[in-house]
Amino acid sequence: MTPANLSFLGVSPDDEETYRLLLRRGGFSKADLARHLEEDTREGGAQDPQDTNRRLIELGLATETPGGLLAPVSPAKAVEALVENNVGQLRDQLEGEATSSGIVDSLLGEHEKSLASSTQPLQTSGTTRHIEGMASVRAAIDELTFFTRTESLTTSPTGVLSHENISHARLMDSRILRRNVHMRTLMAAPALDDPTTMDYLRELTAKGAHIRISYEPLERLIICDRAAALTPIDPAQTTKGAILTRDPGLVAALVSLFERMWQTAHDLPASDDAEDPETGLANALQREILRSLYASEKDEIGARELGIAVRTYRKHVASIMQRLGASNRFQAALLARERGWI
Structure with missing residues (x-):
């Protein structure tokens, strides 16, 4: 049986041999690496230590410690990174070929011929299409995101994403972010009170998405x-379908x-206890709550105006009062104004 090696994952025999030696020894100093490469010459001559160091790090086989040592990455993590890198390259290559070949346009042409001759409700007028039925709308969204290359703008007027919504969105969102597309998403304030939604939004943020929370009503949009x-054809009943327009x-x-x-919305808070470096407050939501303390006499009114649960509103009010050393809501608002927080 042929010994297993990493060549199928794009790792050269020389780099694999050095990685295996790193695993056995636990690490190399730059001097040790240079000596090893000088002794282990092949037909092409000795490897350059700096090039080898860089390649092993780029391949995800090694890391450089603060002390300057070249340390091996664990085998499972290294192989996982190599597989992910190869899958990503293959995906990009296939998506690029699909785009340049025009195959999707060709298939869409066949699909629209079928729609035109059937009773399925699809109306076309110049650069605008009326699409009825959620299955057709999702197909249109898939098509749009597949071809998006520079910018994606979306809104979520409800602010809350179900597990099903997230499962469907994750593939498209990951595809967009993997291409370094500039993604901006506006979420309604109820997102702040839904752990499932917040976890996914922070996942997107970690991948490069820009997300803001709006306390004002949002119109449902997807712009590519x-x-x-x-x-939507009817914003009050999104299940009726959507209007797709390419009219400039x-x-x-x-x-x-x-x-x-976007301009009136607030940045997504990093976490419930992450402080704003300028104000010392936990997040933009608490600044909105401070402002509401002036205008709203009851928690229920303030929470409704901000679009969050009363329980969440009261939790933040208590946290604000504790930080400011205030004995009541009115004093908290005054102290916050004196400190320039609002």
Whole structure:
């Protein structure tokens, strides 16, 4: 039986041999690595220590410690990283070939011929399509995100994502972020009170997405590359379907609407206890709560205005009062104003 090796994952025999030696020894200093490579010459000549050091790190086979040692990454983690890298490269290659070949447009042409000759409700007028039925809407979203290359703008007027929503969105969102597409997402304030939603939003943020929370009503939008936009036929009943437009004037107007909503929204808090370096408050939500203490006499009113649960509102009020050393809500608002927090 042929001994197992890493060549199928794109690792050269020389680099694999050095990695195996790292595993046996636990690490190399730069001098040790240079001596090893000088002794272990092959037909092509000795390897350059700096190039070898860089390649092993880029491949995910080794890391450089603060003390300057080249240390091996654990085998399971190293192989996982190599597999993920190869899968990512293959996915990018196949998606690129699919885009350049025009195969999706060709298949869509066949699909639309079928729709035109059937009773399925699909209306087409120039650069605008009316799409009815959630299955058709999701297919349209899949198509849009597949071709998105520069920017993705989306909103969530409800602010709460179910496990099913997240499962469906994760593949598309990951595909977009993997291409380094600039993703901006606006979420309604109820997201702050839903752990499942917040966990997913922080997952997206860690991958490079920009997410803000809005305390104002949001219009449901999906805009891709400022070239195509999807909006519901009836905002009150999104299950009726959507309108897909590529009309430059309409898309520009919807982009302008998104930008106005974005400007009035607040950055997603990193965590419930993460402090704002400028104010010392936990997050943007607490600044909104401080402002509401001036205008709202009851917690129920303040919570409703911010679109969050009363329990969440009261939890933040108690935290604010404790930080400020305030004995009541009114004093907390005054102290916050004196400190320039609001």
